[in-house]
Amino acid sequence: MRRLTYILLAIASLFLYGMLKQVGWSNLDHCFRQVGYYGLLLLVPYGFVNYLATLSWKFVLVNKEASPSLSRLFFLRLAGESLNQLTPTASLGGEPFKALRLQAGGVPWQEATASLVIHKGLMVLSLVLYIFLSLALVPFVLPFNSSYLGALTVGALLLGGGGVAFVIIQHRNPCTMGIRLAEKWGLCPAFLKAKEAELATLDSFLAGFYREHPGRGFLAFILFFLSWVLQSVEVYLIFWLLGHSVSWGLALCLDALAMLFVGLGFMIPAQLGVQDGGNILLSLGFNLGATLGAAFSIMRRIREAFWLFLGLLVVAREK
Numbered sequence: 001m002r003r004l005t006y007i008l009l010a011i012a013s014l015f016l017y018g019m020l021k022q023v024g025w026s027n028l029d030h031c032f033r034q035v036g037y038y039g040l041l042l043l044v045p046y047g048f049v050n051y052l053a054t055l056s057w058k059f060v061l062v063n064k065e066a067s068p069s070l071s072r073l074f075f076l077r078l079a080g081e082s083l084n085q086l087t088p089t090a091s092l093g094g095e096p097f098k099a100l101r102l103q104a105g106g107v108p109w110q111e112a113t114a115s116l117v118i119h120k121g122l123m124v125l126s127l128v129l130y131i132f133l134s135l136a137l138v139p140f141v142l143p144f145n146s147s148y149l150g151a152l153t154v155g156a157l158l159l160g161g162g163g164v165a166f167v168i169i170q171h172r173n174p175c176t177m178g179i180r181l182a183e184k185w186g187l188c189p190a191f192l193k194a195k196e197a198e199l200a201t202l203d204s205f206l207a208g209f210y211r212e213h214p215g216r217g218f219l220a221f222i223l224f225f226l227s228w229v230l231q232s233v234e235v236y237l238i239f240w241l242l243g244h245s246v247s248w249g250l251a252l253c254l255d256a257l258a259m260l261f262v263g264l265g266f267m268i269p270a271q272l273g274v275q276d277g278g279n280i281l282l283s284l285g286f287n288l289g290a291t292l293g294a295a296f297s298i299m300r301r302i303r304e305a306f307w308l309f310l311g312l313l314v315v316a317r318e319k
Contacts, residue, residue: 035241035299042241042303045234050078050307052227056122059220060115062213066106075314076101082311085304091266095120101318110198114205117170119220124163126224127259131156134256141249141286148285152257159263170206175199231255238299244292257282276301 054074061067068076079101080094087093095116102112135153179196182188192199210217229252236251246254261278265271276297283293 034243038241039299039302041237042234042299043306045230045237046303046307049227049230049234050074050081052223052230053077053123056220056223056227057115057119059216059223060119060122060209061107061111062209062216063107063111066108066111068102068105068107072105078307078311079314079318080311082308082315085308086312097315097318110202110205113202114209117206118209118217119224121163121167121170122217122221122224124159124166124263126221127228127263128156128160128163129225130228130256131159131260134253137249138253141247141253148281152260155260155264159260171210173200173203173207175203228256228259231259234300234303235296238296239288239292241299242292242295244288246288250286254282254286 051074054070054077057073057077058067058070061073076098080098083089083094083097084091098116099109099112102115103109107115135149135156138149176196176199179188179192179199182192232248232252232255235255235258236246236248239246239251258275258279262271262275265274265278268274276294279297279300280290280293283296284290288296
């Protein structure tokens, strides 16, 4: 799996370099000179995005006595997301880090792990709702190539199907079921069998949350959805700084559909090449041009680099 990830990363890097070269370095330089130091404003919206996502996670942690403060969760999430983005682990490398830090703070590891699994499912489902909202909005914003729209719809359906399946599995005692299947095939290691009782507790946390705390689950879902919507502010700001203002509807559509490419490129660290190629294709589809699309993508990458670096500082401090 790791080798495949590295191969995909290498291919995506070459693809990205080719795209940027085709757009033209001088054209991109002109865009960035126009933005200047005002580009620092782009660091602000994602802070609020991460705050809403963290607040969503807070609602999933039902044990009030052991639950860390919101500020603590904010930085843990920032650190975990940095590891998710930068390690070849299919966007899951930061989840064990979050679980271990929660456990070190007094949260039972089963509850810590369950909160992350549930939150990941809510993240995917809220993202799918955001994407379908944008797909419904596209015809009212700008004419868009129907073949592109069909392909994006198929991608959204695939992502949505995976998200729904992931949440359904959480109700079906996945750990216990996995051990039973491993035993049936003679592949269950002794250390896993020894943890069966603890894993059964994890299963009960997963299924129990949806049954006993539907209100918390709904609020967590809504907050995560709002965090996606808030990202469109960043898109609006980027194009305004580039001297090509867009409508709020177009900003929302562009961001949501860009997130579809991010979701489908989960195997590649930082979705390198996939996210950037998607941004350029979407910019072309919305008649914004390849140069603006590439500049938009690079400015997002710069913002991303700042928050990833901050997350890595948290990781280093935690160790």
